Amino acid sequence: MGSNTFGKIFRVTTWGESHGKAVGVIVDGVPAGLPLSEKDIQRELDRRRPGQSEITGPRKERDRVEILSGVFKGRTLGTPISMIVHNVDIDSRPYEAIRNRPRPGHADLTYWLKYGHVDYRGGGRASARETVGRVAAGAVAKKLLSSIGIEILGHTVEAAGVKVGREIKNEEIRKNAERNPIRCADPEIAKKMIDRILEARREGDSTGGVVEIRALNVPPGLGEPVFGKIDAEIAGALMSIGSVKGVEIGAGFEAPRLKGSEMNDPFKLKDGKIVCETNRAGGVLGGITTGMPIVARIAVKPTPSISKPQRTVDLKEKKEVTLKLKGRFDPNICPRIIPVAEAMMAIVLADHLLRSGKIHPNSFEEGK
Amino acid sequence: MGSNTFGKIFRVTTWGESHGKAVGVIVDGVPAGLPLSEKDIQRELDRRRPGQSEITGPRKERDRVEILSGVFKGRTLGTPISMIVHNVDIDSRPYEAIRNRPRPGHADLTYWLKYGHVDYRGGGRASARETVGRVAAGAVAKKLLSSIGIEILGHTVEAAGVKVGREIKNEEIRKNAERNPIRCADPEIAKKMIDRILEARREGDSTGGVVEIRALNVPPGLGEPVFGKIDAEIAGALMSIGSVKGVEIGAGFEAPRLKGSEMNDPFKLKDGKIVCETNRAGGVLGGITTGMPIVARIAVKPTPSISKPQRTVDLKEKKEVTLKLKGRFDPNICPRIIPVAEAMMAIVLADHLLRSGKIHPNSFEEGK
């Protein structure tokens, strides 16, 4: 049984193996009339592709998206939007050698245990390449969000043990995050992060980090008790990204160290509206948005592909062996995970905007 | 739109407001033939009820469960199992006074923003009382799990700023966790936790903590790429519990501080089977179980109900006011959240056992 569809109204179905013919996505449930072009999608895909800098993998994926359906004369039709990216520049030979030797930290072993028959080339379906579909769908979601003023911001707050360690303003993220390879909003810290990442790479090793995603101008009232709480769905969405080992909302794992009087955000009036004075809740109370920014952070494990020798088992020969992976890998995945995490946040929000009647489910025009 | 159903095959639907006539749950998708009695359910409900000790709320909820359908002659029928717990010993008067004054840290405000018309008595649907249904459903799930040897263990690893700070053995949890009010597996640490909790309560304040849930003897191969990854669904399930602000699997938020060579669990052979030498992955790789224990931790915020005065807004009079809550509240929710978190873990696993064909969907007997 597979579960390659996400969402209730805004429904995203990704498909494709890393070294297959193509990867792609169907986005169903987008209202008719939304302006949309391949350029909107391409912009986000370009942010996730490898080969952007010295701290991301060197492969030159060209990743040209093509919209195959659901858009006519520059606007959506309300029908499924099918998008495809052909796989090019693929070299599957390195994987032939290790096809019976599951890489530690990867899904090779568990796919084999579950399915028996697997595509061992380049991680197959478990590859980060699957996120091409997520990012393309996220671009559609962002387009929908931007129509009512919602903005998604992502940045790295910790990498290779180096923490930002201070409150970052939205403006800093907008200004700085896309200007350095690690996507950190503090340029000085960014340099330190990169130094440490490169240092580990020289040792044949990799590093992890923490990425923060913010959603601004989110209307209050999004989220559905008791299992469709928006923080629950955000947590599920972000945890479904490879390499993510933890998710926190607002104060997150700091909350246990606070007292109730410190954690509870006091309510006050501002221009006749009820707002929270602080935002330790991270924009969500009882699973429903308060109107404050949604703030989520994810723990990103170090890239499992490393050059150092590792111990594994040969599935065919049934013996323990040492594995030495060849090639150059992303020494830190944080900057490339940011567009994916933004996409998942955008998809959850788009779905809830539709589920809560904030955007009309049939026609974009009618909702205006 | 409501989302009160969880699961794909093992499907749980909870219903009921805190001060309504009753709360309850429907569990659909349980195979026929599973031995089940009210005693199985009652045992778990007794673990979550308040009034068990000085650090949980004093209300004497009697919480007697009644199975209304789906069980015949001591065994399940494959039809929906309807369970009900009547609400007794309810005093809604304190809530009348504050019905227009949303309590900070609670869902009062967001429900009002979303629905307009709300049941303000005792938190209504957003009350922790809703978890009665979850725990009852979890008891059914546990019954299913135990038939193939899966065991769920829960314990408090941090409370009121006091951390256990060492690796706890499964045996310690089995032996100690249910024997102290905070459900900590280390009796010495438990005392310190309780001291701090009571200290905060004397100040009219509350505290939070971190709870760990382990699932042992989980078969490999559970979890469905790419959106039904088992860690993604566990994260969503746990985050859907009130007061939870973070979820981590395995190394969790420690993973970003490790290098790839430290994070990757090496594979080795043990009795002809492939196992992980360590378990930093927390039993999951690529969203599929490895066969190692699943280990999840949740960040529990301090109980939002406190005696200290708090600032809020009167929704009717449209002015800022000070709120002073009366009554005695759970000064720390960790021990009572444990059976709920265990229940959600059990529900996710039961669902995946059915989804992956490890348990036969129609008949319990056939699966044996």
Next chain:
Amino acid sequence: MGSNTFGKIFRVTTWGESHGKAVGVIVDGVPAGLPLSEKDIQRELDRRRPGQSEITGPRKERDRVEILSGVFKGRTLGTPISMIVHNVDIDSRPYEAIRNRPRPGHADLTYWLKYGHVDYRGGGRASARETVGRVAAGAVAKKLLSSIGIEILGHTVEAAGVKVGREIKNEEIRKNAERNPIRCADPEIAKKMIDRILEARREGDSTGGVVEIRALNVPPGLGEPVFGKIDAEIAGALMSIGSVKGVEIGAGFEAPRLKGSEMNDPFKLKDGKIVCETNRAGGVLGGITTGMPIVARIAVKPTPSISKPQRTVDLKEKKEVTLKLKGRFDPNICPRIIPVAEAMMAIVLADHLLRSGKIHPNSFEEGK
């Protein structure tokens, strides 16, 4: 695996066995603020209960509904509405004798084949008693529909071989259908139907019929291509009722005998709006409502319970036997199936009104 939930936004989950403690239903996804009382539900339940006349079964089910959640101060909360009807006046003894002898035309055999362990008393879950939950949920749906002027009408157009054989006006249904035991809108035809039904009963036999359900004042634009077409969902909903062997929309099985020029309803203008001159499409084109009345008919098989001896197999003794059922049965199920079919039609429409944004998903007031 069970499938006891119907609908995407307006979601209905029924539970309960015929001779268990109770039957009931959860309705999730009803917007907050809808006026609703037990009286609204009871009225519809009274229409489906047996013992109303000589052509329905004699059991005196009292069927008092109780709303357990989701309603506060006479209005819905947006939370799940749980409703229960206790089973009283039950005599399971007749079923003990035939517990290993599946009744022809009933689900006894197939439940046994599927589940192994079954509740053989009174048909268990396969009993028509399950429809209590459907009718209760349908009453909620009808309340929602009536708020925007939609009316559901049901009547018998054929019974025991006697056909109405002419076009019936809506006004005739409103005036006559509830005034005779067979719920036929033509009082003269009704008498003939009843004569034939009683004639068959005297022979220890039963009869079937055709029931028509109309939905008036349905807004155009309901229905979701390509698998959520409204006629597809109506067909599925109606076919899920026990004893239904066929469903048709508009011209239905007469359509194959028409030519395209006869079948196609011409479009014309009426008060500035586009309407169909005729309604052979039955209110649906391409799975989306046109604004014309939705007209559906169902083929109802003769009641499977008959007094005549029937051939069956003893499951335990593995031999062919003759079965003679005792008791008095509904000699014709059409009049009692009408409220159930109306309920299913209402549920499908309520779901689509919410799915298409015609009614606001969170708040009934907001949609006005």
Next chain:
Amino acid sequence: MGSNTFGKIFRVTTWGESHGKAVGVIVDGVPAGLPLSEKDIQRELDRRRPGQSEITGPRKERDRVEILSGVFKGRTLGTPISMIVHNVDIDSRPYEAIRNRPRPGHADLTYWLKYGHVDYRGGGRASARETVGRVAAGAVAKKLLSSIGIEILGHTVEAAGVKVGREIKNEEIRKNAERNPIRCADPEIAKKMIDRILEARREGDSTGGVVEIRALNVPPGLGEPVFGKIDAEIAGALMSIGSVKGVEIGAGFEAPRLKGSEMNDPFKLKDGKIVCETNRAGGVLGGITTGMPIVARIAVKPTPSISKPQRTVDLKEKKEVTLKLKGRFDPNICPRIIPVAEAMMAIVLADHLLRSGKIHPNSFEEGK
């Protein structure tokens, strides 16, 4: 909101507009290890393509399917199977002229009412071209079915007013149905049907018919009470095909004319197994398969595209006009609807085989 996904475990998502770049389908939930090639798909697509004879439309769609994912070395991977068929030989010019003039009997008007912005070229998403995706998915389902011996047969039992009027043996369908343009299992009747179809076409008109689909060797126990009954899902699936106005199972609309003693199929023993002596139930009791053949029939309306002048409304000019469609259309859609209806039947069965544990959800090999 769109609903372009069908099924619970075997999940089919179709996409694509008639005159867009391509049409296609994602099939999720197919177990790993099933042998599958493009040839398996192409065979079924060739059966549905137009231009096969004088009674189907003349367009020469080439319809070459390409499998883009989910298959590796000739076997399925358990991951989503993405299939694409590029649209070629498209001439959208005739549709420009009528873009504001909805064709009677078509979905032009309802799509416009629902979505506002539509692709008017060739019916867009409402075109029969969408069924390419269904047939491709059905071919995968058939492959799965055939692995446990299930066979799907389709044939025309009535066309243009000519009925077969006798019981047709399975062998006749296998031998004759694919050998004449109307796919009738009786060659003599087939000729009469074709004569009448051509006669109507000469008048610029079209005709309808009735198609029967049989599923043989279906294991007992498929179907999920109470809303996932297999006959309910078959009815919904078949009614979701364009031009279908009615669905019946077994005796269908003849059942109302039978008495209980005639309708009930007696049970008897055959080789130690319980079978039905007759099959008026059409293979389903209480929504669960009996093991007898499933027999479903659909009422197919006359093709809505006709050459005769028709009355419609110009949406822009807001006036009534006469519409004269140019081109050559399928004068009878029955033969081309057969592979589509077979596909939907196969998809429902494949889904239920997985839902009921008859086929293992992860691995095809494990199920053997």
